[in-house]
Amino acid sequence: MPAADPPPPPVQNIAYWGVDNDVCCTTSSATFSFTLGGVTKTSALANCDSASTWTGWATTTPGPKSFAWQWVSAGCSSYWGTFSYTLVKGKYYMFELGWNGSSFIMTVYSSTAPFPPQAAAESSGSPAGEGQAGSWQRVEEIVLDIAGDAAPPKGILKATH
Numbered sequence: 184m185p186a187a188d189p190p191p192p193p194v195q196n197i198a199y200w201g202v203d204n205d206v207c208c209t210t211s212s213a214t215f216s217f218t219l220g221g222v223t224k225t226s227a228l229a230n231c232d233s234a235s236t237w238t239g240w241a242t243t244t245p246g247p248k249s250f251a252w253q254w255v256s257a258g259c260s261s262y263w264g265t266f267s268y269t270l271v272k273g274k275y276y277m278f279e280l281g282w283n284g285s286s287f288i289m290t291v292y293s294s295t296a297p298f299p300p301q302a303a304a305e306s307s308g309s310p311a312g313e314g315q316a317g318s319w320q321r322v323e324e325i326v327l328d329i330a331g332d333a334a335p336p337k338g339i340l341k342a343t344h
Contacts, residue, residue: 198245198270199297200224201238203279206287207231209338210258215280218251219243226280231340240297245272252327254280254287259338262287264330277319282341287327294319 204215204226214227222241228234248270253263268291270276277292296318 196244196272197242198272199240199242199275200270201240201275201277202226203237203277204228204235204254205341206254206280206282207340208256208259209340211256213254213256213259213339216253216255217278219248240275243270245270245274250278252280252289256339259336262329262336264328266325266327268325282336282339284341287329287336289325289327290321291323291325292319293322 200217200219202215202217202224204213206215207213207228207230209231212227212229214225216223216225218224219241220243222243224238224241226235226237246269247267249265249267251263251265253261255261266289268276268278271293273295275294275297277294279290279292281288281290298318
């Protein structure tokens with residue numbers, strides 16, 4: 184009697200997320216932290232001429248989520264807030280923090296492949312930029328509310344890496 188084929192692996196009910204910081208401070212390094220369900224991922228810029236670092240993918244169950252974000256720089260203060268976003272099973276999401284001159288902007292990219300949204304990975308592993316054989320799509324841009332009575336940001340630039 185021939186051996187039966189092994190059963191297919193179970194479908195995992197998982198979504199994936201990561202973060203990238205595209206905002207620099209003119210006088211110090213800047214770190215962007217993103218937290219969901221007690222898991223924090225970070226991305227940092229040492230200065231405005233450097234590439235961002237990146238800590239890799241996190242997993243979670245799909246569905247509506249509430250993310251907490253914080254951008255910290257010794258020379259340009261710190262800002263934080265929360266926002267909601269729905270993650271879909273089997274998708275990878277990259278949340279990239281940007282700056283438009285007056286507001287923090289969260290650009291959301293999505294893919295079914297685990298590569299950062301860029302044409303070629305930088306040595307730091309930064310997911311900055313779009314591309315990766317067309318598999319990544321920009322799906323939304325969100326203007327972030329800043330929590331508390333924070334003064335308007337000064338000395339912040341969009342990184343040019």
